[in-house]
Amino acid sequence: xxxxxxxxxxxxxxxxxxxxxxxxxxxxxxxxxxxxxxxxxxxxxxxxxxxxxxxxxxxxxxxxxxxxxxxxxxxxxxxxxxxxxxxxxxxxxxxxxxxxxxxxxxxxxxxxxxxxxxxxxxxxxxxxxxxxxxxxxxxxxxxxxxxxxxxxxxxxxxxxxxxxxxxxxxxxxxxxxxxxxxxxxxxxxxxxxxxxxxxxxxxxxxxxxxxxxxxxxxxxxxxxxxxxxxxxxxxxxxxxxxxxxxxxxxxxxxxxxxxxxxxxxxxxxxxxxxxxxxxxxxxxxxxxxxxxxxxxxxxxxxxxxxxxxxxxxxxxxxxxxxxxxxxxxxxxxxxxxxxxxxxxxxxxxxxxxxxxxxxxxxxxxxxxxxxxxxxxxxxxxxxxxxxxxxxxxxxxxxxxxxxxxxxxxxxxxxxxxxxxxxx
Numbered sequence: 001x002x003x004x005x006x007x008x009x010x011x012x013x014x015x016x017x018x019x020x021x022x023x024x025x026x027x028x029x030x031x032x033x034x035x036x037x038x039x040x041x042x043x044x045x046x047x048x049x050x051x052x053x054x055x056x057x058x059x060x061x062x063x064x065x066x067x068x069x070x071x072x073x074x075x076x077x078x079x080x081x082x083x084x085x086x087x088x089x090x091x092x093x094x095x096x097x098x099x100x101x102x103x104x105x106x107x108x109x110x111x112x113x114x115x116x117x118x119x120x121x122x123x124x125x126x127x128x129x130x131x132x133x134x135x136x137x138x139x140x141x142x143x144x145x146x147x148x149x150x151x152x153x154x155x156x157x158x159x160x161x162x163x164x165x166x167x168x169x170x171x172x173x174x175x176x177x178x179x180x181x182x183x184x185x186x187x188x189x190x191x192x193x194x195x196x197x198x199x200x201x202x203x204x205x206x207x208x209x210x211x212x213x214x215x216x217x218x219x220x221x222x223x224x225x226x227x228x229x230x231x232x233x234x235x236x237x238x239x240x241x242x243x244x245x246x247x248x249x250x251x252x253x254x255x256x257x258x259x260x261x262x263x264x265x266x267x268x269x270x271x272x273x274x275x276x277x278x279x280x281x282x283x284x285x286x287x288x289x290x291x292x293x294x295x296x297x298x299x300x301x302x303x304x305x306x307x308x309x310x311x312x313x314x315x316x317x318x319x320x321x322x323x324x325x326x327x328x329x330x331x332x333x334x335x336x337x338x339x340x341x342x343x344x345x346x347x348x349x350x351x352x353x354x355x356x357x358x359x360x361x362x363x364x365x366x367x368x369x370x371x372x373x374x375x376x377x378x379x380x381x382x383x384x385x386x387x388x389x390x391x392x393x394x395x396x397x398x399x400x401x402x403x404x405x406x407x408x409x410x411x412x413x414x415x416x417x418x419x420x421x422x423x
Contacts, residue, residue, distance in 0.1 A: 021054075022055070023186065028189070028247035029057065030059055053182070054149065056148060056151060087163060094111070108146040110150075126303060127163060129154060132175060134176075150172075151171075152172060153172075167230075174234040175231075183241075187243070189244065267364035278330040280325065281352070287313045322388065324355065356406075361394060363394050
C-alpha cells in the first residue's frame with residue numbers, strides 16, 4: 001500500500017511523454033454515442049505517447065435515479081445499503097467505456113474502487129480517501145493498457161463499499177493523480193473552463209486561463225459547480241495541476257495551479273453564487289459561555305457542515321444564533337436543532353430555505369483595502385439587503401434573499417469589471 005504522494009520533480013503540465021489522469025463526468029458519458037466520443041479522446045491522448053488513466057462518473061441522471069429508488073423504500077435510507085446501491089452507477093459506465101476502447105483497437109481494463117484499493121474511512125455516503133494502492137494501476141499501464149477506474153467510490157478497512165459524496169469522482173481523479181505522481185489531471189465537463197461567474201447569469205462572463213488553488217477552493221465551496229471542493233484540496237496538498245476542459249470542444253480550458261506573484265495583481269478573480277443553503281436561527285438562548293459550543297458540537301457529531309454563523313446579543317441577557325448549512329442536510333439539521341433548542345431553553349427555532357449566498361473572490365484582496373465596502377455599496381445601490389456576512393482573506397460572502405441572488409451576482413461582476421481581460 002502506498003500513501004498519497006506526488007513526485008516533486010514534476011514540472012510542466014504536459015511533458016512530451018506524460019502520465020495523464022482524465023476524469024469524465026456524467027454528462028460526458030451520458031449515452032453510448034458520448035461514451036464512444038470519450039473513447040476517441042482517450043485514444044488520441046494515448047497516440048501522443050502518453051500513459052492514460054481514466055476516471056469515470058455514472059451516466060448522467062443515473063445517481064439521481066438510484067437515489068429516487070432508495071427514497072421510495074426509506075425516508076432516510078441506510079447509509080451502507082445506499083453506498084452499495086449508488087456504487088453500481090459507475091460500474092456500468094467504466095465497463096461500457098472499456099468496451100468502447102477495445103472496440104476501437106485500444107487495450108483497456110476497467111476497475112471498481114475496491115479493485116484498485118481506494119481505501120477510505122467508514123463514513124458512508126461521505127467517505128474520505130486515506131490511501132490508494134497504485135501497484136495494479138502501474139502493472140496495467142506497463143502492459144500498454146488504458147486503465148479505467150470508477151470514480152466516487154472506495155472501500156473501508158472492513159471491506160465495506162463506500163462512496164465519497166456528490167462530485168466525488170473529481171476527488172477520485174485528483175487523488176489517483178496524486179498517488180501515481182501524474183503530470184496533470186484533466187477534468188472534462190460540460191463547460192470549457194472556469195469563468196469569472198456563471199455565464200447563464202452573466203453572459204459577458206469571461207473564461208479564466210488559470211486560477212490559483214485557493215481561489216478555486218473558495219469558488220468551489222461557494223457555489224461554483226465546475227469542481228468539487230475536496231478535489232481542489234487534494235490538488236493543492238499534492239501540487240497536482242488540474243486542467244478543466246470541455247468534453248465537447250478541443251480548446252484549452254482553465255489551469256488550476258499553485259499561486260504566483262502575478263495573480264495578486266487582480267483584486268477580484270470571480271463571483272460565486274449558491275442557492276444550495278438554508279438558514280436556521282435559534283432565538284432567545286441564554287447569553288453565557290458554552291451555549292454555542294453545545295449547539296455546534298452536536299451538529300458536527302451529526303456530520304453536518306456549518307458555514308456562516310452570526311450571534312446577536314441584547315441587554316436582556318438573551319442571544320440569537322443564526323447559521324447556514326447545505327440544503328441537503330436541512331431536514332436533519334432542523335430536527336436536531338429543535339431538540340437542542342429545547343435543552344437550551346430557546347424561545348423558538350426559525351427555518352429559512354429561501355436564501356442565496358453571493359461571494360467575491362480573489363487572492364489580490366490580501367493586499368488591497370476597501371473591497372468589503374465596495375461590495376456592500378454595490379448591493380446597497382441595487383436595494384439588496386444583506387442578512388449575513390462572512391469573510392476570509394481572499395473572499396467576501398453575503399447572504400441575501402434568494403430572489404435577489406442573481407441580481408447581486410450581476411451587480412458585483414459589473415462593479416469589479418470582470419468581463420474585461422485583466423493584464
